[in-house]
Amino acid sequence: MHVEFSDVIQKRRSTRKFTDTRISRDVIKELIRAAQMAPTASNLQAWRFIVADDLVIVKQVCMFSPGISGHPPVVIAVASDLREVEERGSENSIRYGCMMDAAMAAENLMLAAADRGLGTCAIKSYNPTAVKKILRIPDYFRLELLVTLGVSENETAAPARKPLEKVLFWNSGDERNV
Amino acid sequence: MHVEFSDVIQKRRSTRKFTDTRISRDVIKELIRAAQMAPTASNLQAWRFIVADDLVIVKQVCMFSPGISGHPPVVIAVASDLREVEERGSENSIRYGCMMDAAMAAENLMLAAADRGLGTCAIKSYNPTAVKKILRIPDYFRLELLVTLGVSENETAAPARKPLEKVLFWNSGDERNV
Numbered sequence: 638m639h640v641e642f643s644d645v646i647q648k649r650r651s652t653r654k655f656t657d658t659r660i661s662r663d664v665i666k667e668l669i670r671a672a673q674m675a676p677t678a679s680n681l682q683a684w685r686f687i688v689a690d691d692l693v694i695v696k697q698v699c700m701f702s703p704g705i706s707g708h709p710p711v712v713i714a715v716a717s718d719l720r721e722v723e724e725r726g727s728e729n730s731i732r733y734g735c736m737m738d739a740a741m742a743a744e745n746l747m748l749a750a751a752d753r754g755l756g757t758c759a760i761k762s763y764n765p766t767a768v769k770k771i772l773r774i775p776d777y778f779r780l781e782l783l784v785t786l787g788v789s790e791n792e793t794a795a796p797a798r799k800p801l802e803k804v805l806f807w808n809s810g811d812e813r814n815v
Numbered sequence: 816m817h818v819e820f821s822d823v824i825q826k827r828r829s830t831r832k833f834t835d836t837r838i839s840r841d842v843i844k845e846l847i848r849a850a851q852m853a854p855t856a857s858n859l860q861a862w863r864f865i866v867a868d869d870l871v872i873v874k875q876v877c878m879f880s881p882g883i884s885g886h887p888p889v890v891i892a893v894a895s896d897l898r899e900v901e902e903r904g905s906e907n908s909i910r911y912g913c914m915m916d917a918a919m920a921a922e923n924l925m926l927a928a929a930d931r932g933l934g935t936c937a938i939k940s941y942n943p944t945a946v947k948k949i950l951r952i953p954d955y956f957r958l959e960l961l962v963t964l965g966v967s968e969n970e971t972a973a974p975a976r977k978p979l980e981k982v983l984f985w986n987s988g989d990e991r992n993v
Contacts, residue, residue: 740918
């Protein structure tokens with residue numbers, strides 16, 4: 638049940654209410670493979686994906702993540718392995734490179750989920766110390782964001798996007814150019 | 816000539832050699848629309864897209880961007896409007912929210928380009944002061960990254976991705992779990 642790319646871009650929504658349908662590990666593996674295909678600065682590939690699909694652990698993560706809503710059956714923590722960054726990356730990889738890599742990988746993952754009719758939500762509001770402890774994430778992994786995953790309970794409309802003329806400038810950011 | 820989502824994810828490459836084929840503004844507008852469909856924390860939509868397609872300006876941007884290679888006909892600067900962030904966002908929007916929004920929007924844009932057979936490359940190595948001056952980007956826009964766009968001169972293979980067992984952990988980041 639795969640669909641055209643442009644439909645997937647439109648279909649992806651931030652899901653905030655999930656059914657209790659479990660997601661198979663084979664599906665999750667495919668989503669992680671899609672995430673890995675995102676660009677990665679200096680080919681660092683420092684992202685790591687810690688997937689909570691044990692419902693006891695998922696519940697604990699949710700308790701310490703105010704940003705999570707709707708009881709997802711799966712939470713994926715996207716982290717950067719700072720040992721690898723220190724070995725092969727630069728100061729800038731730590732400052733922003735890895736964070737942007739993680740965001741692009743997460744977007745691929747969320748689109749790949751939408752392609753399979755699954756819902757996701759990117760989460761930045763969580764207690765990183767607690768989440769790292771629950772998921773036994775080592776000190777040298779930096780948590781970049783969480784992604785919740787599951788079957789959406791309801792279809793929601795995307796919030797309207799700004800009209801193009803508010804966000805697009807040709808050759809000059811000078812506002813008289815809009 | 817639109818293709819299945821999963822093929823687009825595989826097809827996207829970082830293009831470092833472009834032909835001199837011009838890209839129409841209608842196509843660029845569609846790519847920006849795809850970018851706008853990415854998630855945006857707190858529905859902030861603070862991203863702004865300053866598109867250089869005037870070849871004189873493109874050349875100037877390239878001169879101050881060591882990360883750019885292969886003579887792209889178009890460079891798109893992805894920026895965050897900090898006025899909007901200060902009005903409606905939080906401290907965290909400035910620290911990382913906008914940067915991650917910009918990265919996800921850029922990934923959508925690059926995938927939408929791949930869907931149309933176009934090449935792109937995300938660039939973080941540039942002189943932000945010079946680029947902002949050339950593109951007359953106002954002080955209250957923060958430059959997040961550049962994306963080059965055009966027709967790829969040659970097809971290149973993607974660098975091999977790490978095997979899944981190196982990057983995927985189930986329920987615990989403890990390495991014994993791998």
